[in-house]
Amino acid sequence: MRQNNMYIFIINPVAGSGKGSKVWELIKADLETENVYYRSFFTKHAGHAEDIALQIAELHGERLEAIIVVGGDGTMHEVINGLRSYPQIPVGYIPGGSGNDFARGFMVPRSVKKAWKRIYERKNKSARTFDLGRFRFSERKKAERFFINGLGIGFDGEVAKETNQSSYKKFLNKLRCGSLAYAISVIRLLFSYQPCDIHVEIDGNAHTFQKAWLVAISNIPYYGGGMKISPNARPDDGKLSLCVVHQLNKWKLLAVFITVFMGQHQRFKEVTLLEGKSLTISSERPLLVHADGEIIGKTPITINTDMRTQIII
Numbered sequence: 001m002r003q004n005n006m007y008i009f010i011i012n013p014v015a016g017s018g019k020g021s022k023v024w025e026l027i028k029a030d031l032e033t034e035n036v037y038y039r040s041f042f043t044k045h046a047g048h049a050e051d052i053a054l055q056i057a058e059l060h061g062e063r064l065e066a067i068i069v070v071g072g073d074g075t076m077h078e079v080i081n082g083l084r085s086y087p088q089i090p091v092g093y094i095p096g097g098s099g100n101d102f103a104r105g106f107m108v109p110r111s112v113k114k115a116w117k118r119i120y121e122r123k124n125k126s127a128r129t130f131d132l133g134r135f136r137f138s139e140r141k142k143a144e145r146f147f148i149n150g151l152g153i154g155f156d157g158e159v160a161k162e163t164n165q166s167s168y169k170k171f172l173n174k175l176r177c178g179s180l181a182y183a184i185s186v187i188r189l190l191f192s193y194q195p196c197d198i199h200v201e202i203d204g205n206a207h208t209f210q211k212a213w214l215v216a217i218s219n220i221p222y223y224g225g226g227m228k229i230s231p232n233a234r235p236d237d238g239k240l241s242l243c244v245v246h247q248l249n250k251w252k253l254l255a256v257f258i259t260v261f262m263g264q265h266q267r268f269k270e271v272t273l274l275e276g277k278s279l280t281i282s283s284e285r286p287l288l289v290h291a292d293g294e295i296i297g298k299t300p301i302t303i304n305t306d307m308r309t310q311i312i313i
């Protein structure tokens with residue numbers, strides 16, 4: 001049993017275009033009232049959450065009650081990577097981002113106070129174990145990294161890049177509809193993106209998809225701010241779900257896109273769903289890859305799911 005241990009909060013103040021800071025103010029008030037033993041750290045730049053998580057883990061290790069992320073999917077991604085040598089440290093999440101797919105996939109309450117209450121009420125109880133996706137690019141054999149929600153290749157990578165750089169994401173966040181930013185990027189890129197052949201090897205079986213738009217590899221059903229891309233994905237089944245969209249014109253892609261929010265895109269013959277534990281993906285030309293919405297490199301890439309982590313949900 002873990003007793004009297006410290007909570008560490010890692011807060012991304014710019015997540016959700018400032019929502020991270022506001023969410024923190026709400027939680028802080030509760031922490032003071034409840035006399036919670038905690039320390040808080042604000043991220044100062046991209047990648048900082050990963051450094052903080054690693055330093056804290058090295059310093060306090062098992063003595064931590066939990067590390068709690070206040071931010072969006074990108075901040076969660078960084079913390080998970082910072083803790084890759086410390087998978088026994090429990091991680092909690094309070095939504096403060098734009099897309100918040102992690103919150104959807106792990107059924108974290110949208111209400112800040114409820115999300116914190118659920119974490120705090122689990123004190124001294126063990127967190128649950130979940131799968132992580134482990135990936136590496138072939139030209140950087142040793143540099144392994146992890147994702148918790150999903151990884152996207154091709155059109156998907158371009159959409160993530162466009163969204164992260166856009167001014168409309170900030171604007172929509174202010175209107176509290178940050179999830180719409182991904183949808184706008186899809187429409188913007190639809191007419192300029194050129195599909196290409198993608199080769200997927202999954203658990204030893206090779207597939208070639210001609211004129212493929214994207215490959216989405218999921219640990220949870222959701223990505224891109226609520227699109228139900230892999231309706232059957234479960235983060236605790238030891239497998240990854242794949243969705244490949246191939247050989248269709250731009251108008252039909254638009255139809256697929258409209259149905260993906262309900263998970264109905266699987267009815268289209270141009271949508272192939274697969275699942276497995278070990279994957280290698282290469283393509284006719286190098287394609288942009290995102291992990292948990294953060295741009296991480298270009299194909300070819302190797303992915304598997306043999307690593308687990310502790311999440312408080």
Ligand SMILES: Nc1ncnc2c1ncn2[C@@H]1O[C@H](COP(=O)(O)OP(=O)(O)OP(=O)(O)O)[C@@H](O)[C@H]1O
Pocket residue numbers: 012013014015016017043044045046047048071072073074075076078096097098099100101292293294
């Ligand atoms: N102080 C900072 N200044 C600028 N960028 C930061 C800072 N701290 C963290 N970041 C970066 O902010 C980016 C966005 O964070 P995050 O993904 O958590 O929020 P979001 O994009 O609003 O939400 P979501 O990913 O759920 O859509 C991340 O790439 C992170 O590295």
